[in-house]
Amino acid sequence: MVKLGVNIDHVATVRQARRINEPDPVYAVTLAELGGADGITIHLREDRRHIQDRDVYLIKEVAKTRLNLEMACVNEIIEVALDVKPDMCTLVPEKREEVTTEGGLDVIQNFDLVASTVKRLSEAGIEVSIFIDPDTKQIDKAFETGAKVIELHTGRYADTKGEEQKMELKRLKVAAAHAIDKGFKVSAGHGLNYINVRDIVKIPMLYEVNIGHSIIGRSIFVGLKEAVSQMKSIINSTLKC
Ligand code: PXP
Numbered sequence: 346m347v348k349l350g351v352n353i354d355h356v357a358t359v360r361q362a363r364r365i366n367e368p369d370p371v372y373a374v375t376l377a378e379l380g381g382a383d384g385i386t387i388h389l390r391e392d393r394r395h396i397q398d399r400d401v402y403l404i405k406e407v408a409k410t411r412l413n414l415e416m417a418c419v420n421e422i423i424e425v426a427l428d429v430k431p432d433m434c435t436l437v438p439e440k441r442e443e444v445t446t447e448g449g450l451d452v453i454q455n456f457d458l459v460a461s462t463v464k465r466l467s468e469a470g471i472e473v474s475i476f477i478d479p480d481t482k483q484i485d486k487a488f489e490t491g492a493k494v495i496e497l498h499t500g501r502y503a504d505t506k507g508e509e510q511k512m513e514l515k516r517l518k519v520a521a522a523h524a525i526d527k528g529f530k531v532s533a534g535h536g537l538n539y540i541n542v543r544d545i546v547k548i549p550m551l552y553e554v555n556i557g558h559s560i561i562g563r564s565i566f567v568g569l570k571e572a573v574s575q576m577k578s579i580i581n582s583t584l585k586c
Pocket of ligand 1: 435558
């Protein structure tokens with residue numbers, strides 16, 4: 346079964362809108378897990394726009410499943426990761442002006458930095474994933490860093506329709522097959538929702554999908570436990586078809 350990682354950054358975004366102590370993303374961890382989440386994802390950004398350092402430490406204590414910390418390859422955040430020791434770190438590009446992570450990490454352009462970050466985290470016993478576009482050249486370069494997991498950026502697939510979307514799905518399938526051949530564990534994420542996730546989870550041997558916006562958005566209406574549970578049912582029933 347494809348696993349579901351739930352990104353709870355948006356809970357912290359709502360809290361930071363008032364800079365008070367609610368809603369607390371720590372509460373979201375338990376509800377997401379009760380709904381069937383296989384893992385919890387948070388992104389500690391350099392500008393601390395949503396998740397705060399305190400959240401990372403508390404969520405590491407509270408999560409019963411797995412904690413995936415998304416982060417840029419910057420020393421300050423690497424130090425936090427080495428101290429907290431999440432189960433996995435996902436290396437992502439980060440720009441202060443972006444609304445969300447806009448593209449995959451360019452491992453070819455930033456090879457030395459990415460490779461040294463993978464080494465530091467791996468030596469501390471943390472599994473490392475790299476968030477990249479579905480591009481075989483990027484996958485080959487990611488392989489050279491020693492990372493064991495890649496997360497394929499599904500943003501372009503999510504933003505397109507019709508024939509264009511079919512092409513993007515094909516790119517994702519080709520990239521996933523290439524990465525699996527190289528021995529990577531392959532995940533996918535960004536822009537996935539209750540409809541477009543169906544074709545993604547059918548990608549052979551996909552390990553996990555990471556989903557935030559659509560689940561937290563739906564949780565406003567149905568509650569977080571139910572929103573996660575609905576996503577889990579879609580994933581599981583799609584795979585049984
Ligand atoms: N995967 C990565 C690496 C991300 O940066 C994000 C967004 O924080 C997601 C998955 C989840 O994307 P979305 O919120 O669009 O579901």
